[in-house]
Amino acid sequence: MIPRASLALLIGLLVADPAAAQGPTGFDHARHARVFPSCQACHPGAVNPDSAFWPEPTRCTACHDGSTLQRVAWQPPTAPHPSNLKFVHDLVPLMTRATPRGPEPLGCRDCHVPAGGGRMDVHRALSDRCIECHAPGSTHLAAPDTVCATCHLPLSRAASLRPTDIANFPVPPSHRAPGFVTSGLHGRQAAGTSQPVAPSCATCHARDFCLICHVDAPERAAIQALDPDPRARAIVVHLPRAPSHDDPSFLSRHGAMVRANPQQCVTCHTRESCLTCHAPSQGVGVALHAAGPGRAPGAQPHRLPPPSHRENFVRRHASVAAATPATCAGCHVRGDCLQCHRPNAAANPAGYHPAGFLQSHPAAAYSREARCTDCHNTGGFCQACHATAGLTATKTLGSGYHDVSSTFIAGHGQAARQSLESCTACHAERDCLTCHSALGGRRFSPHGPGFDAERLRRKNAQMCTVCHGAAIPND
């Protein structure tokens, strides 16, 4: 048995309908004030559950017959008005309101007519009238968290509400308080009642709403206490950037901040969020939750170059990369380097190598300023191009290509040993075997400093047979 006063309180609050527009109803009650002496005449269902709530349209034709008054096309609603109220008119007889004369039964106007309004200034249920009894001194949206559930269903159970209705929920003043979103105030309010989650939150929100932002949703008891409901995403949230992120030094300090207190990051950032930039660093972000079902996707950081990477950095990055590779590896993987450091036949001619490098490359190649063979195969790259350019040797060695001296071929040994890779860019083995073979020709030995015949024969005697045949000498 529900105490009468409580029931009255309950029903009074139930008329607070945040989902419904609180303006006048579609029917112009005021113009019909003298026609209808009582509410029950048209809405018998408000007091008698067995009767229809809405009048028959034929009753309008008593006056609106086309001759006395023009016809009207009014039709009673075919579906309940979308609402998250628990209210049913059956409770009206049990409701009272306090007056100086003591509790008095509620009439229709106590809920549907503004304070001081005329009898037929009829509106849908006015939440302010509910608050007069259920949260005196407050306003509807500022009512204590504990009283919302008195009148309202949790969003997940308000099945008649459409996403557009939910999207139009008014924003309570508390939500505009500084730091409500970013300083955790809303979380403290959600967990601040004796319930697993504050009924005030559940009235307008479901778990899916929290999953727009909260990566740590599974770890938040208040969020888990909410029922899932995809309609909750109809409320579009606009998260501000965390104030700490606006600090100019945040980029350089955020690593230490994470290590010191990862809990401050786990709400908005997944582990993948870190890996957007710190792709190569397996250890980064391990304190954060990995993305997955039941979690928000998390903040989507955009990978931006640090300030140091401006000012022609690409041209001078080599020394920095050599000196602090671990710093580079914080954001870069090998694939980043390979965008330039992997040869491409159609590469930008002013990219990895400077403009005009085609003409100047002999200088870099002779002294191997860089290790050319890391990126360029001698046969497929150097020889192929030199062959087309007519630079490779023909069968007639001594044709005079190296024309700086007529005796170059007789004295080329030093140059060859100093830059043998350059020689192989144009010469095949057979060019050298003309003279440097034990099997024929001039039988000049090519072996020089450091040559370890025994070791090489042990490792690969096939190489020896090219010049020595089967008669490989012992040393």
Next chain:
Amino acid sequence: MRSPAGMLFLAAVLLPFRAAAQGYRVRIDTRWQTVAYRGVSLDSIPVTDTVGTPGGGPVSPDGFAVQCLSGATFCTLFRPGAVQRGRPLTSTIEASLWGFGVRGLSVRAIGRAGVDLGTAGVWPGTGPALQLLEGYAEYASSRLTARAGRQVIPSRLGWTGFDGGALTYRDVRHGIELQGYGGWGLARGVALPVTSPALNPLDDFQPIQRQVIAGASGGWTSSAADARFEYQREVDPHSHKFVSERVAFEGAVRPVGHVRISGGADYDLAAGWWGSADAAVNYVTPKIRGTLWARRYRPHFDLWTIWGAFSPVPYQSLQGSLAYAIVARIEVRGRYERYRYDEAATETPLFSAKRDGWRAELGATATLTPAWTIDAGYQREFGPGASVSGTAATIIYQPSARLRATLLGSSFDRPLEFRFNDVGVRTLGVDGQFASSEQVRFGVTAYYNTEAHHRPDAGAFDWNQWRASARVVFAFGHGADLRGLPPSIQMLPGGRSARTLP
């Protein structure tokens, strides 16, 4: 699709899409360039047709210097070669896919399609038309990473490409990483096997089977120091002989802030000699970048060639570089290197090559405004074989991260040591990069190149050309990290920073 690499490429890139991976990143980088060059063309004339010159050697009737070997009836000469024009077009597709139901399992593939829209074969690198640069499946956990497929492992021994498997164990807590790998090797510097005809334009000796490769490495990393050890061997499965066998080690210490001391070396177990080595001290602060670098370089040749038996000698170099920001917006830099080859032990009384050389550079970068940057440098070089001296400058306009325009120019001379063919090269051009969105970037480069060859005979010629390139990059993806956010929010350029309370 005929080549096995092409089949593997398609399988690696396309099939995983059909397998409905939950996440993927795809990057398509398409580039085109037009380039031309002009070499030489060997010709010959009868000895009787040569003409003597006062104070010089014989020349052809039209003025080309000729080479006449003693007793030969013909003399040879080199005329300017035909203009070779290449217009390579390449498209590199890089795909990473994950979310196959096993956490840590992913597939990565990089393939390239290339064609020369100019004269086929002029510009290297477009053949074969389809190449799989990398393509592997990877399982990664916090301690283990296993890969199977075509992959490249970079190390001090070079970039090792192979088709096979690799297993890496790491102990993040102690900074230890151990790796082993093995498979069928690829040729150096290219994603093709050593048996590929594309790598043998001179019809030289070539192995008939791919080498089998195996290697292991171990590394230790801490906040103050790193150390790494590598071992690698390659064996010819046909002869069961070594193609190479090398070890390498390297280490680095960071004794105090901003300072890093590093060094390493490799040893050729097959040849029995030390290969390349280096040691460096780096000092880097926001205002100063300094490096002192000692280096030794000796080329490495596989044992399926005979080149290693010719005893290539190393050179040693000492280099110092310093960059200093004299004010916030102006940085000056300088570099000097001196190098010298080891004694070659050759008896060459008739000709002696230079044995040592040096190179130096001075430059400056000025950031006039956040959008405008000017960079200029002068370099001078002297040494064996060839050298370059000249200046280069760029003016960069970058009003935002999405747009960059560069005006570039250079002028340099490049003398050769062993041929009369000094070249003066002047370039002037523009480069533009534009990112229309996070997903699409464009680039275009064009410069005019004048090339003046200096010779004391008719072989000198001028050769000018426009060289241009264009590039477009598409990058897109889908994954769990992108799921759930409304499209309008995903498209916000500043991410969440653009959102505020109503």
